[in-house]
Amino acid sequence: MKVLGFESSCDETGVALIEVPAAGTPRLLAQALHSQIAMHQAYGGVVPELASRDHIRRVLPLTREVLRDASLSLADVDVIAYTQGPGLAGALLVGAGVAVALAAALGKPTLAVHHLEGHLLSPFLSADAPEFPFVALLVSGGHTQLMRVDEVGSYEILGETIDDAAGEAFDKSAKLLGLPYPGGPHLAQLALQGNAAAFELPRPLLHSGKPDFSFAGLKTAVLTQVKRLGESPSDQQRADLAAATQAAIVEVLVKKSLLALKQTGLKRLVVAGGVGANRSLREQLNAACAKRGIRVHYPELSLCTDNGAMIAMAAAMRLQRGLGQLQRGGSFEVRPRWDLASA
Numbered sequence: 026m027k028v029l030g031f032e033s034s035c036d037e038t039g040v041a042l043i044e045v046p047a048a049g050t051p052r053l054l055a056q057a058l059h060s061q062i063a064m065h066q067a068y069g070g071v072v073p074e075l076a077s078r079d080h081i082r083r084v085l086p087l088t089r090e091v092l093r094d095a096s097l098s099l100a101d102v103d104v105i106a107y108t109q110g111p112g113l114a115g116a117l118l119v120g121a122g123v124a125v126a127l128a129a130a131l132g133k134p135t136l137a138v139h140h141l142e143g144h145l146l147s148p149f150l151s152a153d154a155p156e157f158p159f160v161a162l163l164v165s166g167g168h169t170q171l172m173r174v175d176e177v178g179s180y181e182i183l184g185e186t187i188d189d190a191a192g193e194a195f196d197k198s199a200k201l202l203g204l205p206y207p208g209g210p211h212l213a214q215l216a217l218q219g220n221a222a223a224f225e226l227p228r229p230l231l232h233s234g235k236p237d238f239s240f241a242g243l244k245t246a247v248l249t250q251v252k253r254l255g256e257s258p259s260d261q262q263r264a265d266l267a268a269a270t271q272a273a274i275v276e277v278l279v280k281k282s283l284l285a286l287k288q289t290g291l292k293r294l295v296v297a298g299g300v301g302a303n304r305s306l307r308e309q310l311n312a313a314c315a316k317r318g319i320r321v322h323y324p325e326l327s328l329c330t331d332n333g334a335m336i337a338m339a340a341a342m343r344l345q346r347g348l349g350q351l352q353r354g355g356s357f358e359v360r361p362r363w364d365l366a367s368a
């Protein structure tokens with residue numbers, strides 16, 4: 026069976042084709058991605074209306090590219106999966122509309138996928154795929170959650186952020202440092218030259234005893250330091266502040282992951298979402314987990330941020346387990362707000 030997947034929840038248009046065996050690991054046949062980052066950069070963030078319009082422009086050419094790379098045609102596709110939510114309503118409507126229309130024209134069923142389930146299952150696309158059960162640290166632009174995952178579709182939230190997401194903390198701090206959108210990777214790059222000990226920044230909720238997070242105070246602390254440095258901070262000061270910011274975020278993520286692992290007694294950690302690409306986070310998680318006999322799994326670097334492959338993969342893994350609710354016909358809805366535990 027072959028699944029074609031569409032992702033359009035925010036500022037990446039992703040399309041991918043996956044071969045789904047009756048048993049065993051689904052195999053990625055081809056994928057294509059267009060990031061709108063350059064387009065939104067001028068505005069310092071995602072402009073929803075521009076995002077929707079660009080998804081419309083990109084989605085069919087990307088689909089053709091995927092089919093060509095796989096040397097297949099639409100007639101070979103058995104199920105069409107799409108991100109139903111959460112995300113920007115207008116952006117989601119493009120992917121959903123195209124998926125449902127194509128499926129109706131081809132007489133094939135569709136499968137609605139939860140975007141965060143896509144992130145969560147993206148490590149199954151790497152050579153070193155995890156096994157269930159595991160603790161998942163989901164760290165993306167909009168979410169920061171620790172979950173107990175026993176199987177596909179069995180997601181228990183152990184703790185989450187009470188305000189900003191980790192990616193948001195990276196992006197907002199980066200913006201204060203004058204870095205381009207999205208700031209996470211830029212801040213990480215600048216931090217390479219910095220000394221994290223040069224600034225003391227808060228680690229909110231570090232000792233709460235629960236796997237919960239709060240990052241809004243960190244952003245405020247960074248703002249205070251930026252103001253203190255005045256109009257023209259030196260390159261070294263900016264690098265030091267970037268390093269201190271990254272260190273604060275990473276320390277909280279590592280400590281809370283260890284807490285969740287301890288509380289569940291599980292020996293496996295899966296990291297997913299854009300912040301999972303952060304090198305410092307990977308190094309510190311690897312070191313802390315190695316000491317405790319815990320295996321850590323990540324998505325491939327290119328699959329940490331949004332992509333179509335993770336959506337097709339989530340659909341494939343659901344279908345293999347008989348969990349996919351296949352739909353037929355031309356009606357559909359998107360879910361801009363959608364809790365993963367209810368997916």
Ligand code: ATP
Pocket residue numbers: 034035111112140144164165166167168191192193195196207208209210213298299300301302303304329330331
């Ligand atoms: P969500 O999945 O919650 O709806 P999203 O899709 O926007 O949000 P992702 O695409 O998973 O989020 O991740 C984007 C985020 O990851 C951004 O905040 C970005 O700054 C951050 N990010 C990407 N690479 C890095 C990095 N190397 N270091 C830190 N942050 C990073």
Ligand code: MG
Pocket residue numbers: 035036037330331
């Ligand atoms: Mg994005």
Ligand code: FE
Pocket residue numbers: 140144165166330331
């Ligand atoms: Fe995402």
